[in-house]
Amino acid sequence: MITIRGLEFHYPTGEFNLNIPDFSVTKGSKVAVIGPSGSGKTTLLNLIAGIFTPLRGSLVVDATTVSELPDTGRRDFRVSNIGFVFQDFELLYYLNVLDNILHPYRITNALSLNRDVRSRAAVLAQQMGIGTMLKRHASDLSHGEKQRAAICRALLPQPKLILADEATGNLDPDNKSRILDLLFQAVEDHDATLLAVTHDYELLKRFNRIIDFRDFQQTEHNCHQIQNV
Amino acid sequence: MFNSFYIAWKYITYNKMKTATLVACITLISFLPMALQLLLNESEKQLMSRAVSTHLIVGAKGSALDLVMNTIYFGDEVPELITMEASGQIMESGFALPIPLYARFKTRGSPIVGTNLDYFEFRDLQVAEGRQIAVLGDCVVGAKVSERLDLNPGDSLVSSPESLFDLAGIYPLKMKVVGVLEKSHTSDDLAVFVDLKTAWVIQGLGHGHQDLTQLNDPTLVLKKTESNVAATAKLYHYQEITKNTIDSFHFHGDLSAYPVTAVIVVPQDSKSGTLLQGRYLQKEEIHQIVKPQEVIEGLLQNIFRIKNVLDTVISVVAIATIMAIVLVFALSLRLRQREIQTIFKLGCRKATVVRLVSAEIFIIVLTSGVLCGAMIFLVNSYSHELVRRLVIR
Secondary structure, three states, X not given: OEEEEEEEEEOOOOOOEEEEEEEEEOOOOEEEEEOOOOOOHHHHHHHHHOOOXXXXXXXXXXXXXXXXXXXXXXXXXHHHHEEEEOOOOOOOOOOEHHXXXXXXXXXXXXXXXXXXXXXXXXHHHHHHOOHHHOOOEHHHOOHHHHHHHHHHHHHOOOOOEEEEEOOOOOOOHHHHHXXXXXXXXXXXXXXXXXXXXXXXXXXXXXXXXXXXXXXXXEEOOOEEEOOOO | OHHHHHHHHHHHHHOHHHHHHHHHHHHHHHHHHHHHHHHHHHHHHHHHHHHHHOOEEEEEOOOHHHHHHHHHHOOOOOOOOEEHHHHHHHHHHOOEEEEEEEEEEEEOOEEEEEEOHHHHHHOOOOEEEEOOOOOOOEEEEOHHHHHHHOOOOXXXXXXXXOOOOOOOOOOOOEXXXXXXXXXXXXXXXXXXXXXXXXXXXXXXXXXXXXXHHHXXXXXXXXXXXXXXXXXXXXXXXXXXXXXXXXXHEEEOOOHHHOEEOEEEEEEOOHHHHHHHHHHOOOOOOOEEEEOHHHHHHHHHHHHHHHHHHHHHHHHHHHHHHHHHHHHHHHHHHHHOHHHXXXXXXXXXXXXXXXXXXXXXXXXXXXXXXXXXXHHHHHHHHOHHHHHHHHHHX
16 A cells, blocks of 8 residues: 655755655555654655655555655645544634535545535544534634544545544543544545554554554664664 | 635634724725715715806805805805895896895704795795795795604794803794795705795894783883883793784884895896996995805815815825735735645645635625625715715705
């Protein structure tokens, strides 16, 4: 599903460097990514999603070489194939929960908004425990409720690849387990792949693969290099 | 496109204060110059139409504008008074028909205009209900006065005292409404017309009281000779002219010395008018003769000069407002960088962001346009009344 070869990335400012010689994730995997803050977990997800462009190397997702696509191609690929649960939710405060969940359908032509999508959104919100909050503005939601709305938005297009950046970070134990169940269910229902950054070690046993950024070899200038674990 | 407008609408309705401020700024800056132009056009129309139809006015020397505004619009500023002698002189000259006017008093907010029947013929005023003024104490009311005060023939109207604190002043006169004039869409609709003599009664120059020769109360008589009886202040004066009291009303002295505010002059022809004007050029002449059209043109020139200054001020304010609005949008976009990044991350193209912002601007400008249109419609509907209150008074 994901194959990375000789990938290099660094931000225009700062000394952070990410170096991935060889890395792959098979289709249907449920992969947990762990590691200390600032080690490059979120950067890796942004690279896979095509939000960042690698300096060197190749990045292939589901037989598409994302690293070689132009901006518009990466964007269309992301909309059609990837569901991204952002670390800080990225909800629009002036929209209500339902409008936030449906927002990708309103701003891209790659997704088409119809009655079926609306009813799926309502069902998904119900499953996430925010079914009664669809008319509430995002600015009025608690941290946990925002997170669940962000997960609904990511899962609604039934993506082949789900990237979750600390998707269970702000939830109580019951809700963590419930959210993870839903993410795993989405993986199984749509034959998808899950790559989830987490700091929650109790949940790790439920994933079938773990990538630990602490095991990466440190190179000079705080360069992070990751390997398969 | 629908989705862009939907999201823009959500943003605008959520940020109500910001939107309301922007809409108010754009609305006002568009409304002000248009409303000003509209009112000026209406002022010009109203002022000129009446001024053109009034050839000449004779009045006391002084402010020609006050004289014209009082004579043709019955304005609040009362010019210096002249006597009926001025009217007599014009009549004697044979050059023109004089129409004396005494527009000094008020009743329930409407001017009382003392004149004679020639005025109604000159202005082509027809009685819609009731009859024309015939005897002392009768009045006919303009169409709008009738509407505003719900007056019909048979009702009565009481003149307002000139000063509430003038304890020694004259008593108000109760007048009988005998007719309602047809609507003329001029200042005549807003006036109450009486005979000149009734106006003089209102002033106290003519009065009616108990017949002293029939009374035996010695406290009423101050001095009595064979030809004259002087009464004390205890003598009862009538405040209403009725069948029973009309005979007791009388005027002391020479009526030609009685006051009027102006005399409308209707020349026989243009040559007569010119000759008549020549008579008022002498230095010792105490009256002036004015052409209302020239006076109003002078007034309009002043108004347009002020309008030009206002236009400049509004233009500068408009430029400043537009710059402020552009700044607000620019700062707003900067503040919304994170939100814009979010929608990019969700898969939005740059063109979509441009479309979203354009939709927001379009909705704000459209709302302002609709509001501005509604306000202009209101000003247009009430422009006649507004000009009357703001310009003519």
